[in-house]
Each structure stands twice: as C-alpha cells, then as structure tokens.
Amino acid sequence: MTFRDKVLKGKFVITAEVAPPRGTEWESVVEPLKPLKGKVDAFNVTDCQRSMVRMAPLPMAKLLKDSGYDPVLQLTCRDRNRIALQSELLGAYALGVENVCLMTGDFTTLGDQPDAKPVFDLDSVQLIELASRLNSGKLLNGKELKGKVDLFIGAVYNPFAGPEPLQVWKLEKKIKVGARFIQTQPIYDVKLAKEVSSLIYSLGAVPIIGLLPIKSLKMANFMKKLNPTSVPDSLVKGLETAEDPASYGWEFVLDVARACLEFSGGIHFMLVGKVRELADFIDYLKNHRDYSVKF
Amino acid sequence: MVTVKLKPLGEILESLSGFERVFIVGCQLGSARCRNGGLREAYRVAGYLELKGFKIVGVKSPGGTCVLDRLDHSARSLLNEIREAADVVLSLACGAGTQLIAENLPIPVKTGVTTLFIGAEREGRYFEEYCIACGDCVISNTGGICPVARCPKSLVNGPCGGAIAGKCEVDPNLPCIWFKIAQRMEQIGELKKLRKSVPPKDYSLSVYPRKLVLEE
Numbered sequence A: 001m002t003f004r005d006k007v008l009k010g011k012f013v014i015t016a017e018v019a020p021p022r023g024t025e026w027e028s029v030v031e032p033l034k035p036l037k038g039k040v041d042a043f044n045v046t047d048c049q050r051s052m053v054r055m056a057p058l059p060m061a062k063l064l065k066d067s068g069y070d071p072v073l074q075l076t077c078r079d080r081n082r083i084a085l086q087s088e089l090l091g092a093y094a095l096g097v098e099n100v101c102l103m104t105g106d107f108t109t110l111g112d113q114p115d116a117k118p119v120f121d122l123d124s125v126q127l128i129e130l131a132s133r134l135n136s137g138k139l140l141n142g143k144e145l146k147g148k149v150d151l152f153i154g155a156v157y158n159p160f161a162g163p164e165p166l167q168v169w170k171l172e173k174k175i176k177v178g179a180r181f182i183q184t185q186p187i188y189d190v191k192l193a194k195e196v197s198s199l200i201y202s203l204g205a206v207p208i209i210g211l212l213p214i215k216s217l218k219m220a221n222f223m224k225k226l227n228p229t230s231v232p233d234s235l236v237k238g239l240e241t242a243e244d245p246a247s248y249g250w251e252f253v254l255d256v257a258r259a260c261l262e263f264s265g266g267i268h269f270m271l272v273g274k275v276r277e278l279a280d281f282i283d284y285l286k287n288h289r290d291y292s293v294k295f
Numbered sequence B: 001m002v003t004v005k006l007k008p009l010g011e012i013l014e015s016l017s018g019f020e021r022v023f024i025v026g027c028q029l030g031s032a033r034c035r036n037g038g039l040r041e042a043y044r045v046a047g048y049l050e051l052k053g054f055k056i057v058g059v060k061s062p063g064g065t066c067v068l069d070r071l072d073h074s075a076r077s078l079l080n081e082i083r084e085a086a087d088v089v090l091s092l093a094c095g096a097g098t099q100l101i102a103e104n105l106p107i108p109v110k111t112g113v114t115t116l117f118i119g120a121e122r123e124g125r126y127f128e129e130y131c132i133a134c135g136d137c138v139i140s141n142t143g144g145i146c147p148v149a150r151c152p153k154s155l156v157n158g159p160c161g162g163a164i165a166g167k168c169e170v171d172p173n174l175p176c177i178w179f180k181i182a183q184r185m186e187q188i189g190e191l192k193k194l195r196k197s198v199p200p201k202d203y204s205l206s207v208y209p210r211k212l213v214l215e216e
C-alpha cells in the first residue's frame, strides 16, 4: 500500500526525513536508507532546508522513487514565485511524485547565502490552494491543463508558535483549501501530541506527529533556544543524568512514538541517523500484538 | 517619510575625487527629519570637505528636493545657482530628489546617502519601516498594521511557524508583527476577520517604475 492509500484508509503511517546532498552524490543519501525499505511509508525530501543550497527536492524525490521509496516532495515559497511553483508541481506529478508537503519555508537570511533575494510570492495557504487548483485541472489563472494532476497534499503545523488563535486558524485554512495530512514540528510531550492530533482530526486532516531524537544535552539546549517550550524539563533532566544521552534521547522519542499509536495518524522521524534502530523499532511495532492492527 | 542614511565620509570623499567646486543639496523633508541629510548634516559634510581641500560653492536644503518646483522655481532657481557655481553636486536627498537634480543638470551628481525605507518616527530617533508601497494596500483588514511590510515574508494569511514567544524567526530583536495584529484586531473587535483566507497578492501592481498622473 502506498503512503497515500494508507493515510486515506486510516492506517498508521511512518514517515522520515531525507535531506538531498550538498552536491550531486545522491547515492550516499539513498544507500543508508536500505534497512528502512518497506518499513518507512514515505520519505520527506526537504527543500534547501534552513535556506542552505542542496540538490533540488524534485530530482531527489524522483531518484528516491526510482530506488523503490515513496517520496513526499517538500516545496517552499522561499525561492519560487507562483509560475515556478505551478510548473514544479506539474513536473512532480508527471514524474510520479504525487505526495507533496507545502510550506512557507525558512527565511533566506537564516541560511548560508543571506544575500539571496527572498521570493515569498505566495504563502503556504495560497500554495496549498494552488496545488488543489492543479488537481481540479486548472492553473491559478483558470486555464485548463492538459492531462490529469492528482497530488496528495500535506502541510505542516508548529504547536509551539503563536499567536493564538491565528496559528490554529492558519492550520484550519490549510486544511480547508486542501491539505489532507499535517506533519508537525517535533513534539516530546504525549499530552500535547494527543491534543494536537485531535485538533488536526477535528479540522479534517490526518495528523503525523513530528519526532526528533535528541542526541545530546547540547542539542536539547539548542532546540530549547529555538523553541523554549518545546523541550520538556524531564527530558533535559534525563539527558543530564543519563550515562548514554544519545540512547536516552532515542528511547524518550520511542515512548512518544508508542503513545502516538493510540491516538494519532502517524509519526514523522525528522532525523534518520539511527537507521538500524529505527528499522528494528518499526518491526517491533508491526509485530506487537497491541500495535500491529494499526498498520 | 522616506528615511536615508548618510554614507561614510570616506566614501563620499572618494566619489568626489577629481572635482573642485562642490554644491551640497540636502532635503528638509525626510533627510532632515531623520538627521542624515538635512541642512545641518549638509553643513557638517561641507566643513569636512573644506578641510579636505574642496571649495564649497553652496549649501542648500529645500523643503522637498523631490519636487521640481522647489528646485527650479521661476523666481529663484536652485538649479541655475548650482549650474553657475559648481562642477559637481553632492546630494543628501533621497533617491528621488537626487535623480531629479541629476536629470536637470549637465554636471555630475553624486549621492552622499543611501535611501532606506518609508518609515515612521518615534522620539525623534527610532525609525522603522512601515510601508513597502506594494500598490495594493491591505491594512484596513489587518488592524491598520501592515504584514506585507512588517513581516519579512509578507505573509497575509497569518503567522509562520517560526513565530515563537512573540518574536520573529528572522530576527529575534524584531517582534513578530502578527502578535501585534492579533492584539490590535482583538482590541477593535475584529479578530474573527483574520479567520478568512486571503488570496494571492497582485504583484503586477508593484512593478516599477510606477506612475501617478493627476487629471487636469
């Protein structure tokens, strides 16, 4: 079953993130994913994340697909105007890249080429609406398209961002104009993951909870700096006293993952460093008598 | 107002090398208001240039250097004055004023400032960009606060996911303007309006150079 089929049938999905290479050596990105083949349902291909130049996400998504993985093409508004976004999405569908996750994108000055011209012609809501428009057989300007487009559209949500209620309204707008699944920023708190899941379900989309294993206290503090309320004190304390912080951080996230099986539509691993461990964990879930029914 | 920033004196000096008789023109509107190119700054630059051996043949700061009528009034033409006395103009007016001078004089015109933005002033020393002249004003729908100019991503459908604790992801010294918009809309009882999707902006309205022609 494809990622799309699973989401639509209410099966629990597991996605992970893949960053294209800084260069052309794509094999070194795809090769390590082997243990996850058939286990992770789809791989999000990031779009020059944090505004650093990488190989474009569409060719990378196509290369992944050809290697036997189901990609989710991430596309941002940072570098492309509406003309480029439409043509990119048409190209994606023609190449068989059907899943897209559409977002505003990080700002240019945060990256390693801060002198670049920021685009932001559309915002995430408008980009999602544009993709829906393509699905209905029309360009943004209403002109008919030749050939069918049937993108499976997703979006993102950060429960730690404000102000309320605007973030929730923006999420609502995204879902109203066509987002079918929502991948969240990393969440370490089960209660919050549950709240976020029911919010997303109530608005009419499938929640996929973001999980980012914390490898060290340093990483936790870095995350805290970006997003003070996102990393719970219990996690920081545990990392401080743990003999092996990396495995503590990993287990912590797996606990959240297990909990998500009870109430969410899926989980999204935002760092696939521990490929083997992740593969084992997915096997364990799929063979577990309580969890196996979810898949 | 249009805010400008005086260039480093060394840079000004370099741009004038090879010339002798300098006429300095400031502007009493934007440039004077933000104290980077009014009469006072013009005199300060004049003093410096004199020390460096230039002959300052005039220092003037019209009340609106970007208005041709102020530069070239039939009774007293600043342009004529410059033409007779100088071999170069140093303008401290904004980009518009400086170009207007250049368009109307046969001698070289150098700028001593960089034009920054359309901004608002507080306490005589804080200048902030409030408007990018997008040609399609939306602020009636956003509590009189412009997200096009004051959110670096010009987001019109609400804040991005980087809006943490009231701060902007682009610069933590900057508030995320959507917090202000939310507060303001709440205050005036219009918060609910922000729930409606806003369609893509018509950027053809901000394709420069733009024109405004008044009916006779």
Ligand code: SF4
Residues within 6 Å of the ligand: B150, B151, B152, B153, B154, B155, B158, B159, B160, B161, B162, B163, B164, B167, B168, B169, B170, B175, B176, B177, B178
């Ligand atoms: S944090 Fe706020 S002001 Fe900054 S880019 Fe995001 S929405 Fe715009």
